[in-house]
Amino acid sequence: MVWLWELCSRTKREGSHSIVGHRAGVGQFPYLALVVGDGSAICGGSLITPTAVLTAAHCTVKYEKFIIRLGGIYRNKSEHTAWSIETSWAVAHPDYNTDSYRSNNVAIVFLPQKAPMNRYIKLVxxxxxxxxxxxxxxxxxxxxxxxxxxxxxxxxxxxxxxxxxxxxxxxxxxxxxxxxxxxxxxxxxxxxxxxxxxxxxxxxxxxxxxxxxxxxxxxxxxxxxxxxxxxxxxxxxxxxxxxxxxxxxxxx
The missing domain is CATH 2.40.10.10 (Trypsin-like serine proteases)
Structure with missing residues (x-):
């Protein structure tokens, strides 16, 4: 038996894991969010209400501030379709187990204002x-x-x-x-x-x-x-x- 999950989680940017596949098109995943913890930790998320993004608990518990980017396909490049906002309010599942690192691994990041709903930003x-x-x-x-x-x-x-x-x-x-x-x-x-x-x-x-x-x-x-x-x-x-x-x- 090979136990690989620890190797995956102990990267230079803990909380980060990339997709080997196809380049996404603009508007292909309008509910997808880029979640950046404390300016460096990269995670994904999904817009579930105009003011709430669903993500993993370990993407939130070690960080104080988050940048949420919606509507774009680039991580840093300026896009007329993208909308970004900073927040410091996240709620991890109360039974998230930080010792085992992955039990009940779900959290919600709340936005200080409603995200603009349009063809590029939608709820999942x-x-x-x-x-x-x-x-x-x-x-x-x-x-x-x-x-x-x-x-x-x-x-x-x-x-x-x-x-x-x-x-x-x-x-x-x-x-x-x-x-x-x-x-x-x-x-x-x-x-x-x-x-x-x-x-x-x-x-x-x-x-x-x-x-x-x-x-x-x-x-x-x-x-x-x-x-x-x-x-x-x-x-x-x-x-x-x-x-x-x-x-x-x-x-x-």
Whole structure:
């Protein structure tokens, strides 16, 4: 058994994991957020209300200030479609386990004012509590981010995305330490690319009915961007009650 998750999380920028895949187009992921902690730690996120961004807990707990960038595909380049704001208000799940580093790995960053809703900035669709019994195994999903690629050990300037398939948690258990993979985790891979350093906090999305349904939050992965080790995602349906309550979203 090879335990790789610690290698992935202990990078120069803790909280960061990049997508090896395709360059994103403008407006392709209008709900996606760039989350920058204390000016350096790069994570992803998703806009769930005009004033709330969903991300991973470990992208928030060690930082005091956050820059949230919406509507763009570049990390630093000026774009007429992009909107940025600074905030210092984030709420991590109360049961987030900083010792094991990945349990209950979900958080919400709140914006001091409403994000402008337009064709480039939109809200993501979240699962309903009624979706808890839906089988996701074998489904093709999407992940995106500004992290490393297999041939570049630095964060990317432009957003990238890739398709990954949901695989059994038992496959994850072959690669990670005992009890690391719980029932509140989804595992996904495409055998050659997926999450890498600086993609954490971003969403795992299922395309359905012409919309992108977020089913997970990128939590941890292996140290390599190109091996067959599945990445782990916080399963949103397990936390949707907490998310809706904290973000003041009415349950369907």
């Amino acid at each position: 669709t979240l699962p309903s509590p009624k979706d808890k019994d839906i089988t996701l195994l074998g489904q093709t999903t999407m992940v995106s981010g500004w992290g490393w690629t297999f041939n570049s050990t630095k964060n990317q300037d432009i957003l990238r995305w890739v398709e990954v398939k949901i695989v059994p948690n038992s496959l994850c258990e072959e690669h990670y330490e005992p009890k690391r993979i719980t029932s509140s985790i989804l595992c996904a891979t495409n055998n050659s690319s997926g999450l890498c350093h600086a993609d954490n906090g971003g969403g795992l999305f299922l395309q359905t009915d012409r919309r992108d349904l977020q089913i997970g939050v990128a939590s941890f992965c292996s140290s390599s961007c190109t091996d067959e080790t599945p990445a782990a995602y916080t399963k949103l349906v397990s936390y949707i009650g907490w998310i809706n309550r904290i973000a003041e979203i009415q349950d369907e």
